[in-house]
Amino acid sequence: MASLPELQARFAAALRGDPGPIEHDVVGDGLEAAGRLDIYRNNARAVFEGALERTYPVLRRRVGEDYFRQLAHGYRERFPSRSGDLHGVGEHFARYLAETESDSGYAWLAELAELEWACECAFVAAHEQPVGPQALASLTQDELGLARLRLQPSLRCVASSFPVLDVWRANQPEADGRAVDLARGGQCVLVSCGVDGLELALVSAAALAFTRQLQAGVPLGDAVDESGLDLAELPGVLGMLFSGGLFTAVIGPSLESDSK
């Protein structure tokens, strides 16, 4: 009689496509063991595909059911689930697509997947109480450049060489799914999630780089310098981030505590 670990190893082999070792451990009763194990194998595949589909609905709509299933099959072989929580199943999908689709006509899929993964992460992130621009009021001009601005935990920065935001918008459930000219060029996107749901904003490359600097904890002045953001663009970018409720604290150079 197989021990519990042996039995589970044989069952797992069957789920991976080799039913041979466990067939003698299974009672037939009118349906051979392979048929019974098929139910479990199909279920495991369907559960994985379903979780991936819920994370990547735009990509699924763009490539169609058959090709998505093919991608999911290859992805699962390379990156099987490692958790009892299915929400993380799609974590490596963009990387997988970058490796497997880069030489095909679908090189943009990896970048679309990166955007959808950013949406997934933003959707389940904590939401902190935002601060308004008055949080800057107490700072002098010198202090302003040294201040660190903390951003919402949900905020994600995505830079692509294809117009992935246009593709994403054209393939929302209420949209008509019209084709997007992929030669239109890249886009930079800020993804966040507030109380009303996901927000995706198109920004300039410099604004995206600036936001990334702030996310890394770089002081405001250095963030402008490092990102190459035109000073004339700064008020507009800060205004957009404030109005989106994306700042949660302003930390002045002489203050270790948050200024709210």
Next chain:
Amino acid sequence: MSSSPTANSSRPVPAGAGIGLRSAHHEALVRERPAVGWIEVHTENYFHDGGPHLAALERAREAYPLSLHGVGMGLGSADPLDRAHVARVARAIERFEPALVSEHACWGSHAGENFNDLLPLPYTDEAVVHLADRVAEVQDLLGRQILIENLSCYLSYSSSRLTEWEFLTAVVERAGCGLLLDVNNAYVNSVNVGLDAKAFIDGLPAGAVQEIHLAGHTRRQVGERTILLDDHGSRVPEAVWRLYEYAIRRFGAAPTVIEWDTNLPDLSVLADEAARAQRRLDGVRGLAA
């Protein structure tokens, strides 16, 4: 996201009928406030730091007693216990303060790969010890008793030496856990693996059954054999209602939840199914009065 206790925190689940709440019904639940006794959610869907779904459950639990039902712990896996998963369950318990917490008598992972399914255990003394000790370990980590649910099965093992009810009884006795009786699963198993469903109900320790699940299933012909798929995608069939009546005559009125996971209908359909369960529970109370 606030996790502070409220006036409704840890409200006991009543011995009445409730529904399994899925995210597609979040808004409708808050808007329509259906007359159901309580709600149950899948624990893993509320593992995260925030977001609209957590906010929705915060609102829902203000109106209804809550149960957290886990589908991903795979307690019977020979793989090491996923303590990170248990820690996330503990966090969800701290945040939502449910009245009941439940898992399944199953395994789910091998060599680190998780199949995200409820896979059957052999009914052996070895499996009793393994599962019961895992349950006890999780109860220690969570600091509370959990309920263990009987599975729906598509196969049985030639190595099983115990009946399913003997297996579950032994786990309850060794681990000190409670039972969640899924009546649909018992019915499905009667067709799929020849379980005597009434003997199963008769054989369970009555004091351990603290919750009951009801759901629909799909009939499929596989070669010469009829197999019932436990897909939670339809109304509770009459045969399952009859078995439920048998169960509550034995166990008394127990908190009962209508599960529905595929082909999700309007919330009103779930509430209607819950009302059907409630009428049966009221009937049992009437007999006892």
